[in-house]
Amino acid sequence: MSEIWAKSVNEKNNNKRVTLSNHVSDVLKVFEFFKKKFSDNQFILNAAEIAIFFHDLGKVLPSFQIKALGNIGYYPRDVVYEIPHSLFSVFWINIDKLKEKLNSEEYLNYIISAIAYHHWKDNFDEIISLENKQLKQVCEKVIYEWKDELKENLDKEFGKISSYDEYKELIDVNITWLKAILSHRLFVNLAVPPYKFDYHPLRGEVKKEWIFISGVLQRCDHFASWCEEEGIEEELGNVEIDAPEKENVTKIISRSIGDKAWQFKELEKCSEKNTILIAPTGYGKTEFAFLWSSGEKLFYTLPLRASVNNTFERAKNAFGCNKTGLLHSDADVYLLDKSSDETGSIKLCELAKQLSYPVIVSTGDQFFPYALRPPGFERIFVSLSYSRIAIDEIQAYSPKACAIIVKFLEWVYKMGGKFLLMTATMPKFVIDYLKDVIPDFCKKVNFVNIYEKEKDAFSKLYKHKIRLNLIETKDKQFDIPDEIIREVLQKAKDNKRVLVILNTVGFAQSVYDKLKNSADEQLKERIFLIHSRYTLKDRENKEFDYINNKFKNPKTEDVGKILVATQVVEASLDIDADILYTEMCPLDCLVQRMGRVLRRYFYKDGEVINKGNNNKFNLDKPFKAFEKEHSEVNVNVFIFNNNNLQSGGHRVYSRELIILSLAWLWKLKNTQNSLEELFNKITKQKFNNNEIEKLFTDEFTDLISNRQSSGKKSKKSKDENKESVYKYLLSNSDWLKTLDKMEIELSEYDKYILVTLFYSSLKEDGDYLKDFYNTLYILNSGLMSERKVEAERIFRDISDVQIITKNKFEDFKKDTEEFIKSVEHDDKNKRLLFTQFKKSVLSKYVVMYFYSANFELAYKKLIAEVEMDNKWKQRFKRWLSGIYLSDKHDYNYDKGLIKINDEDKEGR
Structure with a gap:
């Protein structure tokens, strides 16, 4: 008889040996928490407990004990015959007696599947x-040689567990299944896997009970294993840290927003319901989400890391540092930067990964890809079943990502969790889909629309006056005219904060250069640049500087400056500018960009307040904030008069979105009455393509017929325009001249109406919605991703990779050599090595860029040029996986990634 190990002896757990009985007992201790969560379904709890008890029986395999764990005294001795231990586990369950105990064939299948695939590997198929x-x-070896000895090992090991007698008769060699494999039966016919579209049982609806059993097993097993590896078994009870008291959170938030704020009024109606919240930017949606959590577990998601980090800091103030977790790809580096306690920082990061905190602030890509149900989706879904998830800024995602998000919300609803969907600009097609998949939608989802509730006030509040500028340019050549450059510089000299937003990195860099080259020496020092093609360290430094210093909200100083940016500032940086110059973009994005201008003005309790000087203005008549700032026009929009209309072409925004956005801006300017009647009509129903075509014929024929063009139009062309105004707008550009120098005053309510009309008038077979509905069709057909990384790639819909530029490689190499020396000299904690390397080296050199087949793998060059032992070579092979070297780019702190001898016209 031999002792069965569950974990190998290593430095992490102070060389402590964890036996299989220790591990199963630990997992059962963790399971005690879930008994509280699902106390109303004893049958599921019993099934989950059985799955936990049996999940690692397969570790009895000799090759796993000796070869994988180093248990060299184990018998029988063998290192040749091996299969994954989770698959081997099912051959040690007495199926007949288990079926008898359960009295359910269905639940038997759930338990077997949960056990066999609780550690899914890429080679399982x-x-x-x-x-x-x-x-x-x-199988042959077990039947003819090992069965008695392995059974004896299991009996001895599991006999140490207090609840062994309850399950003793269920642990036995499964000769029937072993022989079935030898008789050419496939394993998949014995244990149905949950991660493959090909397998018929899962093409239909996945049963919630299956997810619960697998998910609880995975949560408990992962957490117990982490505690064992860290040598902190006393933490087993913290698999779910208790949420802060609802009353305490309410008290803290009321101190900052007042106990009569709109958030408290609305909360009374929706604290126990799924909720959709539409509110202006900077109007306190985050505080509403914190209050809506109501003392339950909360996941709070945002699209960008900068906004996640900012919200995490706010959440800590509301919920407490020991109740709030941070989750994104570089959370470990961020937390390490914020604390001198290295071990404590990593523990915080790990507890977030284990989903243990009652409040977790995260990027959306940590959760939404699980809508594709990759391996491990059950642990996420089971956590959502007793939690609440708040999704902020949904408009910032691509149509494919939006489709995945709404499918994810469908799963949240099915699993019994609650969701809060909030934004300033809600796409109507998102609401339409949720109405289709949630029965009794109006009863189960509360709709909070601050624009409508405060319609009178928002109709009188004007923060922005825009001017459309048509710029003549040759196709694919983009430049800001010199007179506009001079105008931007003059505004800064007049002590204005000027924000310039371009759609691509390359264009932003060229405009930045032009401004710097044209500015006097004093102003040059107050011209800044931000985009996505900086290293993590440089971008974080710039964002922190702009948020907390140069463009801090609210503006309080009287110093002119210029920030040139891409759309990274749309929904992440809480900055306050006086004037915006921007390329044309879709209406919802334009509204987000405008939200960075005069952000210091906000509406509260019948008044407009300037946070910069605390001046207050009543709304008994229209209030125009831009006039208070001595600026007639404070949003200047550039439209390039070529096929693309904007520097990114269709790669950044489709022509369809740009064209329809311009058409609706024209409509607002040229309508005789308000757009409310049309708004009320179009939002009460879902328009099909024919109805949208009629809408455009009724509302936009004048835009085409009044266009400035030479020559007379034939009767045929008039008729064609009447037949398909929508198509004409998309395929012709001559009508754009009508828009040049057009000025439009926009109330806050106008923005809401425009964006709603814009999204409501998109055709389902148009470029944008086609992506959304095609993705949903595939998901609803049962698409499942076999790997988490593949699900993440589909969600992000990007081909970016990490690169290090050749001009920085020597510095990178030198820092890497210094890192190796410091580790060997200081004997750093081995658990922190990769995080330390990310923080001190990778964060200074790695930039995201489009993949090229010509890129060279970074680790190959590093290993070839730096002397190191095999252990370090293996580490760098892992750490630098997917990181490439580029000789087509340079990098510097000022401008970021620069494409050599060719302008980079892509990216954000």
Whole structure:
């Protein structure tokens, strides 16, 4: 008889040996928490407990004990015959007696599946879907040589567990299944996997009970394993840290927003319901989400890391540092930067990864890809079943990502969790889909629309006056005219904060250069640039500086300055500018960009307040904030008169979105009455393509017929315009001249109406919505991703990779050599090595860029040029996986990534 180990002896747990009985007991201790969460369904709890008890039986395999764990005294001795231990576990369950105990064939299948696939590997498919030689050899070995000895090992080991007697008769060699494999039966026919679209049982609706059993097993197993590896078994009870008291959170938030704020009024109606919140930018949506959590577990998601980090700091103030977790790809570096306690910072990061905190602030890509149900989705879904999730800024995602998000929300609803969807500019097609998939939508989802509730006030509040500027340019050549450059510089000299937003990195860099080259020496020092093609360290430094210093909201100083940016500032940086110069973009994005201008003016309790000087203005008549700032026009929009209309072409925004945005701006300017009647008509129903075509014929024929063009129009062309105004607008540009120098005053309510009309008038077969509905069709057909990384790629819909520029490689190499020396000299904590390397080296050199087949793998060059032992070579092979070297770019702190001898016209 031999002792069965569950974990290898290593430095992490102070060389402590964790036996299989220790591990199963630990997992059962963690499970005690979930008994409280699901106390109303004892049958599921019993099934989950059985799955936990049996999940690691397969570790009895000799090769796993000796070869994988280093248990060299183990018998029988063998290192040749091996299969994944989770698959091997099912051969040690007495299926007949388990079926008898459960009295359910269905639940038997759920338990077997949960056990077999609780550690899914990429090579599982070739083992379970085909006749596998190794699997047959192991089965044969068990039947004819090992069965008695392995059974004796299991009995001895599990006999140490207090609840062993309850399950003793269920642990036995499963000769029937072993022989079935030898008789050419496939493993997949014994244990149905949950991660493959190909398998018929999962093409239909996945049963919630299946997800609960697998998810609880995964949560408990992962957390117990982490505690064991860290040598902190006393933390087993913290798999779910208690949420802060609802009353305490309410008290803290009321101190900052007042106990009569709109958030408290609305909360009375929706604290126990799924909720959709539409409110202007800077209007306190975050505080509403914190209050809406109502003392339950809260996941709060945003699209960008900068906004996630900012919200995390706010959440800590509301909920407490020991109740709030941070989750994104560089959270470990951020937390390490904020604290001198290295071990404590990593623990904070790990607790967030384990989903243990009652409040977790995260980027959306940490959760939404699980809508594709990759391996491990059950642990996320089961956590959502007793939690609340707030999704902020949904308009910032691509149509494909939006489709995945609404599918994810459908799953949240099915699992019994609650969602809060909030934004300033809600796409109507998102609401339409949720109405289709949530029965009794109006009863189960509360709709809070601050624009409508404060319609009278928002109709009188004007923060922005825009001017459309048509710029003549040759196709694919983009430049800001010199007179506009001079105008921007003059505004800064007049002590204005000027924000310039371009749609691509390359264009932003060229405009930045032009401004710097034209500015006097004093102003040059107050011209700044921000975009996505900086290293993590440089971008964080710039964002922190702009948020907390140069463009801090509210503006309080009287110093002119210029910030040139891409759309990274739309929904992440809480900055306050006086004037905006921007390329044309879709209406919802334009509204977000305008939200960075005069951000210090906000509406509260019947008054407009300037946070910069605390001046207050009543709204008994229209209030125009831009006039208070001595600026007639404070939003200047550039439209390039070529096929693309904007520097990114269709790669950044589709022509369809740009054209329809311009058309609706024209409509607002040229309508005889307000757009409310049209708004009320179009939002009460879902328009099909024919109805949208009629809408455009009724509302936009004048835009086409009044266009400035030479020559007379034939009767035929008039008729064609009447037949398809929508198509004409998209395929012709001559009508754009009508828009040049057009000025439009926009109330806050106008913005809401415009964006709603814009999204409501998109055709389903147009470029934008086609992506959304095609993605939903595929998801609803049962698409499942076999790997988490593949699900993340589909969600992000990007081909970016990490690169290090050749001009920085020598510095990178030198810092890497210094890092190796420091580790060997100081004997750093091995658990922190990768995080330390990310923080001190990678964060200074790695930039995101489009993948090229000509890129060289960074680790190959590093290993070739730096002397190191095999252990370090293996580390860098892992750490630098997917990081490339580029000789087509340079990098500097001022401008970021620069494409050599060719302007970079892509990216944000």
